[in-house]
Amino acid sequence: MGNSKSSALSKELLEDLKLNTRYSEHELCAWYKTFLKECPTGRITREKFESIYATFFPDANPKAYAQHVFRSFDSNSDGTLDFKEYIVALHLTSSGKTMQKLQWAFVLYDVDGNGTISKNEIQEIVKSIFNMISKEDQKNLRHDENTPEKRTDKIWDFFGKKQNDKISEGEFIQGVTDNKEILRLIQFDKPQKVQDRLKEKKLSFHTSVTDFNWTIEWLKI
Template identity: 35%
Template structure:
């Protein structure tokens, strides 16, 4: 741990920004930073490293596709790398954010082409990547309403159709951010599934 002092320091402006814009304390931010800089001495997290870390949490599945979507959402400036500020802002939303903030972040992940709405192909791609991530074991997915191994009719395609039946209120073939948030807030299983959260959106 003694080598931390010789590595990149967290700038005062970044520290102040994160104190103002996250729910982490100054000490927590510094602790997160020290861990981040140990793993990423140059201050940037590559997609390859991100996938390596994420894969540890889902040893039975294929993490690459889902991680690519998450990485794209974390990488706010589209640089192909995640700096500490981007990393902690995303962690703050996914770990500490209120339900609406989590849903706004999740919507950005599903809206692959960033045009402000989710079409069926975009939804299908993310759902397929979640099924790949969960693998065939089914143990991790029971908590969020997904269990592709148990029911042969439960495929990404059928799941996508079910989601659109609930969320696409005006039946125009796309889901807006407002429809996405309303649909998740009114359906606990959808909320858990689409945000990978085991809590209740009312909490």
């Protein structure tokens, strides 16, 4: 009993989520019921999150990227996602406003959470993205961006930064807004195999709450 949560969503949390997401009371209650069925403790662990990501990438290694995405959603840094964090993440990635998505993208790339992005941090995220691309698919990438180092250099050059400079949140958002090429470079280009799996697992209210395909298509603006 002590390890399970109440099946009823608190009125306070319900009102908070209705105010800050596009979901109705009926939808939120339905999500909560399914959430508790699959996560009786009321929390999704990082390991669970990583294991679901792995189902989309049998030919690659998505662990590092999954960890970064999880970190960006884990707002209180307790190593788990509670229902509120889950719903906010779902709302943001599936129907959030452009500015909200860009703010989240900044958090994703700001690995150490100090409010700025370094070139090394960009390379860390880009490298984790490359780990999700099979060696076969990597052969089809453009020559000037077919390694993490090349893509990082290209992104950094677009921002006009020197080697040891930093990018603020404002600069990041402005740069991505002004230059669609930067937007393309900081995202994950899904190989056909992954696209097929996403189609098979199209997120709906009949889908498992732990089908995290929405976290893979996070910055379509």
